[in-house]
Amino acid sequence: DSGVTQTPKHLITATGQRVTLRCSPRSGDLSVYWYQQSLDQGLQFLIQYYNGEERAKGNILERFSAQQFPDLHSELNLSSLELGDSALYFCASSVDSGSGNEQFFGPGTRLTVL
Amino acid sequence: AQSVSQHNHHVILSEAASLELGCNYSYGGTVNLFWYVQYPGQHLQLLLKYFSGDPLVKGIKGFEAEFIKSKFSFNLRKPSVQWSDTAEYFCAVNANQAGTALIFGKGTTLSVSS
Numbered sequence: 001d002s003g004v005t006q007t008p009k010h011l012i013t014a015t016g017q018r019v020t021l022r023c024s025p026r027s028g029d030l031s032v033y034w035y036q037q038s039l040d041q042g043l044q045f046l047i048q049y050y051n052g053e054e055r056a057k058g059n060i061l062e063r064f065s066a067q068q069f070p071d072l073h074s075e076l077n078l079s080s081l082e083l084g085d086s087a088l089y090f091c092a093s094s095v096d097s098g099s100g101n102e103q104f105f106g107p108g109t110r111l112t113v114l
Numbered sequence: 115a116q117s118v119s120q121h122n123h124h125v126i127l128s129e130a131a132s133l134e135l136g137c138n139y140s141y142g143g144t145v146n147l148f149w150y151v152q153y154p155g156q157h158l159q160l161l162l163k164y165f166s167g168d169p170l171v172k173g174i175k176g177f178e179a180e181f182i183k184s185k186f187s188f189n190l191r192k193p194s195v196q197w198s199d200t201a202e203y204f205c206a207v208n209a210n211q212a213g214t215a216l217i218f219g220k221g222t223t224l225s226v227s228s
Contacts, residue, residue, distance in 0.1 A: 004157075103216060
């Protein structure tokens with residue numbers, strides 16, 4: 001158990017819908033990262049938040065957005081869902097935003113878009 | 115842009131065989147290097163990391179990796195694999211000047227038969 005929790009574990013929805021994925025970082029960690037893992041693209045960085053503020057953006061679609069709340073949990077919002085958005089979405093957390101910090105990964109949310 | 119290449123998509127070994135998984139990255143500056151493992155049904159876990167110093171780093175469960183700067187490589191090794199090492203292995207890089215997100219390779223699936 002990494003200490004990072006993600007809900008829900010599985011999510012099945014239809015194209016065009018909107019979903020919200022939730023992540024609670026390890027106690028004391030200020031930085032949260034979101035990654036998408038798909039068969040064709042592998043593990044890709046989406047976005048990072050540090051202490052409530054957006055810190056870095058990766059290959060995140062405009063239909064996706066995220067935020068980090070004052071209690072440091074984070075939510076990833078995916079809208080106008082397409083079949084290709086089906087993937088495993090991981091959240092990771094680290095102590096701060098330093099490049100050498102180990103990132104601890106949650107168990108992931110498996111999203112299936114039908 | 116940074117990228118990570120893992121040469122072996124699927125490796126099949128018998129117990130007690132030696133393992134070497136290749137990883138090359140493309141980035142000219144200072145990097146931090148990581149190997150993560152994902153056991154079936156579990157979250158990503160850090161095996162080992164290299165930030166600086168001795169290029170031969172030792173991780174958990176008998177794994178080690180060698181950073182060869184001239185070859186932009188960070189290969190993972192284990193002298194004698196066990197059935198329980200069956201998992202997917204990901205090499206990742208983080209460049210100090212490019213933020214703290216991890217850039218992952220596509221992963222190598224290791225299957226160990228007893």
